[in-house]
Amino acid sequence: MRTSMQEKEARLVAGMYDRHRRTQYELYAYCANYFWGNYRGVFFADENTAAEIFQNSFVKLWENIESRKIYVEQGRVMGKDRKPLDGSIRTYFMGIARIKYLEWARQHPVYSDPETEMGKKTGEKGFDVQDYLDILYDYSDNVMLEIVADLISQMSPRCSEILTKFYYEEKDLDVILLEIPSIESKNALKTKKHKCLDTLRVSAKEIYHRYLNA
Amino acid sequence: MDMDFQDRIDEYLLRGDRMSDEEKKKFLCEVEQDEEKKEQLELTQHVKMAIASREEKLKVMASLQWQYELEHEDTQMCECAMPMMERVTSEKKLSSGKIWWWISGVAVVLIAGFFIVRPMLVMDYEGASFERQPDGVRGDDDIFDAGTAPSEMDSVASDTVFTDTLIEMNDE
Known part of the structure; x- marks a missing residue:
């Protein structure tokens, strides 16, 4: 027997998959209310960082719904191995947020250094590789796309700016050079772009081999 | 690569x-x-x-x-x-903060404008200043210029201008 919350969440996930505008907002508000009410109990971050984590987490939730990693069947939200999702969508969302926080913390030494109080607290929260795999990556198909998408959410602002202008906005290097005056020359821009792609490639390969073949 | x-x-x-x-x-x-x-x-x-x-x-x-x-x-x-x-x-x-900025800015411009324009409305008359009466009279203040002798004015002797209170005061 489904509870009213399960029915509501099934409706939200189905509506999100169908790109129903009103349901998109409803799911967004549903996750935001829960996130802002509970994030302090899950990780340690200032409001700016928390907002960034929320943004990246919702993008990931949306991508998981689009790729049918979670989907609705017979009025129930289903997850891995075609089984009903453990817990609620809110818990699932906070699971993504927790992983996004841990990814962020690894890039910020004070949060990852076990010698610091922050680092100890972060360490106590633990890092379950299986959670990481289950929530972030579907290793049945197109796993590299998911890994790359996840890495893009963690890219430096400069790399994000350059790659977005080049591959999404499809601007020429000359135009990008005008828009980023701190880069001195076209060659420097080209080199920077290449470095960003190379970093992505190395990180993606590392994640693929370390976690998915573990 | x-x-x-x-x-x-x-x-x-x-x-x-x-x-x-x-x-x-x-x-x-x-x-x-x-x-x-x-x-x-x-x-x-x-x-x-x-x-x-x-x-x-x-x-x-x-x-x-x-x-x-x-x-x-x-x-x-x-x-x-x-x-x-x-x-x-x-x-x-447009956040509420920005709306208040706009309202404040407009208020400052209006207040500053009032204080800039206000002196232009004040007339100086022999060191004393008074505000223009809203009498609807056009033209410049030379009409009431007490320094102008009646004989210099292009008018008939019986013209009420000569009996104008202001000119009489000036003659005194």
């Missing part, structure tokens, strides 16, 4: 419509025969797809966030953490 080959990948992915079918076929054949080049092409394709997906979602989320903040004014999230969204929302959203 081969930087020169990356240029060719970018040409294929972003300006493939300018390539002939022959050129495209030759390029793909070259990729198939080299595992590293194949990997490089796939990575670039994934980057392009992932960025497009992310940007489209961020655009939608910007409007969702704007709506959320309107409905939850007391739980406004920090804008500075969302550079992508901020670009989109800045055109649509």
Whole structure:
């Protein structure tokens, strides 16, 4: 027997998959209310960082719904191995947020250094590789796309700016050079772009081999 | 990673419509025969797809966030953490703070304007200043210039101007 919350969440996930505008907002508000009410109990971050984590987490939730990693069947939200999702969508969302926080913390030494109080607290929260795999990556198909998408959410602002202008906005290097005056020359821009792609490639390969073949 | 080959990948992915079918076929054949080049092409394709997906979602989320903040004014999230969204929302959203800035600015301009214009309305008359009476009389103050002798004025002797109270005062 489904509870009213399960029915509501099934409706939200189905509506999100169908790109129903009103349901998109409803799911967004549903996750935001829960996130802002509970994030302090899950990780340690200032409001700016928390907002960034929320943004990246919702993008990931949306991508998981689009790729049918979670989907609705017979009025129930289903997850891995075609089984009903453990817990609620809110818990699932906070699971993504927790992983996004841990990814962020690894890039910020004070949060990852076990010698610091922050680092100890972060360490106590633990890092379950299986959670990481289950929530972030579907290793049945197109796993590299998911890994790359996840890495893009963690890219430096400069790399994000350059790659977005080049591959999404499809601007020429000359135009990008005008828009980023701190880069001195076209060659420097080209080199920077290449470095960003190379970093992505190395990180993606590392994640693929370390976690998915573990 | 081969930087020169990356240029060719970018040409294929972003300006493939300018390539002939022959050129495209030759390029793909070259990729198939080299595992590293194949990997490089796939990575670039994934980057392009992932960025497009992310940007489209961020655009939608910007409007969702704007709506959320309107409905939850007391739980406004920090804008500075969302550079992508901020670009989109800045055109649509006028926060209450900015509205008050505009109102204050307009008020300052009006008050300053009042104090600038006000002296222009004040007339100086032999060191004493008085405000112009709203008598609807046009023309400059020379009409009431007490220094002008009646004989210099182009009028008839019986004209009421000569019996004007102000001129009589000046003669005294």
